[in-house]
Amino acid sequence: MFENKERTDISKLGEFGLIDHLTKNITLTNPSTIKGAGDDAAVLDFEGKKVLISTDLLLEGIHFDLAYTPLKHLGYKAIQVNLSDIYAMNGIATQVTVSLGLSSKFPLEAVEELYEGMLIACKKYNVDIAGGDTSSSKQGLVISVTSIGYADEQDICYRNTAEEGDLICVSGDLGGAYVGLQLLEREKNIFLENPQIQPDLEGKDYIVERQLKPEARRDIVLLLKSLGVKPTSMIDVSDGLSSEVIHICTQSEKGCNLYEEKIPLDPMTYETAREFNLDPTVCALSGGEDYELLFTIRQSDYDKIKNDPDISIIGNITEKAAGMNIISKSGIVHPLKAQGWNSFK
Amino acid sequence: MFENKERTDISKLGEFGLIDHLTKNITLTNPSTIKGAGDDAAVLDFEGKKVLISTDLLLEGIHFDLAYTPLKHLGYKAIQVNLSDIYAMNGIATQVTVSLGLSSKFPLEAVEELYEGMLIACKKYNVDIAGGDTSSSKQGLVISVTSIGYADEQDICYRNTAEEGDLICVSGDLGGAYVGLQLLEREKNIFLENPQIQPDLEGKDYIVERQLKPEARRDIVLLLKSLGVKPTSMIDVSDGLSSEVIHICTQSEKGCNLYEEKIPLDPMTYETAREFNLDPTVCALSGGEDYELLFTIRQSDYDKIKNDPDISIIGNITEKAAGMNIISKSGIVHPLKAQGWNSFK
Numbered sequence: 001m002f003e004n005k006e007r008t009d010i011s012k013l014g015e016f017g018l019i020d021h022l023t024k025n026i027t028l029t030n031p032s033t034i035k036g037a038g039d040d041a042a043v044l045d046f047e048g049k050k051v052l053i054s055t056d057l058l059l060e061g062i063h064f065d066l067a068y069t070p071l072k073h074l075g076y077k078a079i080q081v082n083l084s085d086i087y088a089m090n091g092i093a094t095q096v097t098v099s100l101g102l103s104s105k106f107p108l109e110a111v112e113e114l115y116e117g118m119l120i121a122c123k124k125y126n127v128d129i130a131g132g133d134t135s136s137s138k139q140g141l142v143i144s145v146t147s148i149g150y151a152d153e154q155d156i157c158y159r160n161t162a163e164e165g166d167l168i169c170v171s172g173d174l175g176g177a178y179v180g181l182q183l184l185e186r187e188k189n190i191f192l193e194n195p196q197i198q199p200d201l202e203g204k205d206y207i208v209e210r211q212l213k214p215e216a217r218r219d220i221v222l223l224l225k226s227l228g229v230k231p232t233s234m235i236d237v238s239d240g241l242s243s244e245v246i247h248i249c250t251q252s253e254k255g256c257n258l259y260e261e262k263i264p265l266d267p268m269t270y271e272t273a274r275e276f277n278l279d280p281t282v283c284a285l286s287g288g289e290d291y292e293l294l295f296t297i298r299q300s301d302y303d304k305i306k307n308d309p310d311i312s313i314i315g316n317i318t319e320k321a322a323g324m325n326i327i328s329k330s331g332i333v334h335p336l337k338a339q340g341w342n343s344f345k
Numbered sequence: 346m347f348e349n350k351e352r353t354d355i356s357k358l359g360e361f362g363l364i365d366h367l368t369k370n371i372t373l374t375n376p377s378t379i380k381g382a383g384d385d386a387a388v389l390d391f392e393g394k395k396v397l398i399s400t401d402l403l404l405e406g407i408h409f410d411l412a413y414t415p416l417k418h419l420g421y422k423a424i425q426v427n428l429s430d431i432y433a434m435n436g437i438a439t440q441v442t443v444s445l446g447l448s449s450k451f452p453l454e455a456v457e458e459l460y461e462g463m464l465i466a467c468k469k470y471n472v473d474i475a476g477g478d479t480s481s482s483k484q485g486l487v488i489s490v491t492s493i494g495y496a497d498e499q500d501i502c503y504r505n506t507a508e509e510g511d512l513i514c515v516s517g518d519l520g521g522a523y524v525g526l527q528l529l530e531r532e533k534n535i536f537l538e539n540p541q542i543q544p545d546l547e548g549k550d551y552i553v554e555r556q557l558k559p560e561a562r563r564d565i566v567l568l569l570k571s572l573g574v575k576p577t578s579m580i581d582v583s584d585g586l587s588s589e590v591i592h593i594c595t596q597s598e599k600g601c602n603l604y605e606e607k608i609p610l611d612p613m614t615y616e617t618a619r620e621f622n623l624d625p626t627v628c629a630l631s632g633g634e635d636y637e638l639l640f641t642i643r644q645s646d647y648d649k650i651k652n653d654p655d656i657s658i659i660g661n662i663t664e665k666a667a668g669m670n671i672i673s674k675s676g677i678v679h680p681l682k683a684q685g686w687n688s689f690k
Contacts, residue, residue, distance in 0.1 A: 034395060035503065038504075039503055039504050040580060040581060041433070041492075042397070042399070043395050043396070043434070043501060044396040045498075046391065048392060053387045054387070054476065055442040056444070057444040057487065057489055059482050059484065059487065060484070062481055062482065062483060085385040085386050089388070097399075097400040099400050101404050130398065131398065133402045134402075138404070139404065139487075140484050142484075144487075146398070146400055147386075158384055159385070
């Protein structure tokens with residue numbers, strides 16, 4: 001992967017040397033970061049606000065395939081995936097810690113690329129890398145990111161507080177990350193069979209980017225605040241719409257009606273799913289990795305959001321006894337399932 | 346490893362099922378834990394105190410060898426290692442997040458054992474498991490722990506604030522974890538050559554435990570507070586005394602004199618090191634994993650700590666130009682080195 005590039009063996013630097021090398025250009029920009037990397041622990045100050053903490057583990061071969069994932073994108077995504085959890089609490093992310101397990105096949109230049117993607121993501125979202133850990137790994141690349149943020153108590157959105165009659169909303173569009181993955185997998189397999197053939201991803205930028213370089217929806221948190229809307233519950237769409245809706249309903253002890261025709265799909269997602277003989281709705285419901293925000297609002301807030309092109313109202317919360325349902329385009333009611341749900345037409 | 350025990354395949358539970366299963370018995374005991382596992386992020390409240398965050402990555406084959414590490418001990422150690430960083434800031438740890446990458450060879454019962462060790466450590470140190478992540482791993486066991494704690498601003502001890510004339514102190518004794526590791530490695534190799542021979546660790550409980558089941562020194566943080574001593578700098582001994590002293594001196598821009606005869610060694614560490622033809626002082630200086638606290642105090646605080654059997658004064662901070670030195674038992678001055686330092690007699 002790095003044959004034509006400079007290769008510096010990490011062991012020349014040692015663990016402390018590597019940490020120094022990676023962190024020397026970090027500029028701390030958040031007033032809450034009192035002390036970043038370089039001591040036993042980071043020191044943060046949230047001045048009486050509530051502190052939010054979330055953590056994700058990304059493992060080579062499970063969460064990413066280095067065959068088609070540029071390291072800079074991977075670093076970017078590793079941060080986004082984690083920040084998304086803070087936004088899903090209606091909070092603002094301010095710091096991350098980054099732990100890396102690096103196999104010896106990784107030269108310093110590869111680690112730099114990965115870290116550069118992380119720094120770009122952090123800069124864009126105004127987040128400080130405040131610490132971490134590095135280690136050699138016998139097993140491939142291991143990335144563990146913990147993100148830290150804050151919120152005023154009255155702003156925090158949990159999963160278990162949706163109320164009957166609330167509207168179910170989702171930001172952006174869904175299914176793109178999953179369809180993008182299918183495309184990348186196909187091109188990888190073609191390449192493995194015949195390395196002379198170059199990947200054909202032309203015109204598919206949007207969905208490839210949805211998979212490789214997702215954007216956490218900090219903007220939605222800020223938008224809702226500016227619209228004066230506090231969601232009654234919120235979660236990010238990491239495992240597929242269906243799974244997330246079920247989380248909110250189960251934890252809130254409620255049911256729901258979800259309307260297939262209301263689920264936002266980008267035309268490219270739709271068309272490419274069809275090329276793969278996939279049901280686009282299934283890609284949205286079960287695909288995952290879209291990192292959009294799914295939230296519920298009071299009906300009285302409907303007027304505030306109804307004209308926003310980036311928010312779709314896709315259903316409503318019902319009493320628990322009514323069950324969790326999805327109503328197909330043809331009007332048929334199906335129970336919502338998290339996994340193995342693959343076609344209801 | 347689990348041949349004679351019940352085996353439940355983790356895939357039967359799925360990721361959410363596994364998380365529920367592991368976290369269902371968690372009781373949150375810290376007033377700062379507002380919301381633990383079960384949402385996108387944990388919600389914490391430190392009421393204006395400074396927040397401390399530290400993270401460690403533990404990888405199979407690098408940080409632990411499952412051939413001689415019982416999983417319960419490993420879970421216990423994974424927590425201790427991480428809490429130690431919070432204590433090294435002179436803070437009190439209150440929460441951890443735990444991420445696990447589990448290979449398919451791991452049955453549920455193995456994960457339960459690992460997690461039980463973690464819960465025991467957390468209970469003993471009054472720390473809440475407030476969240477985490479689980480994933481399958483293609484590569485062996487991956488453990489990532491992030492610990493969170495707090496301190497009043499004026500109590501926090503950094504690495505870079507040692508002053509000339511300060512006394513260098515260390516808690517407990519050193520080198521035991523390293524010598525314990527040599528013992529375990531030897532018995533592993535004997536076993537691999539002849540599985541009929543049972544490991545001979547008799548009478549070596551203390552040093553084996555120092556390696557497998559270290560205790561982070563929360564008690565020292567509390568002791569120093571009760572004695573009215575605020576260290577001028579502090580760090581935990583994870584990489585060996587020598588490396589930690591160098592961290593403090595380098596970051597504080599100071600030198601030091603360390604006295605070999607003052608370095609605390611347990612008799613069992615001393616004797617066993619000799620059996621392995623190792624210099625016991627080298628084990629203390631370069632061995633690591635003792636998780637004792639190394640700190641500096643003002644000379645005016647000497648009377649407050651001089652009678653404490655659990656604290657040794659091992660040297661003093663000098664001006665930077667004097668260099669970082671260790672004075673041998675025979676009175677010879679040697680420059681202190683972090684790595685490759687192996688005998689100066």
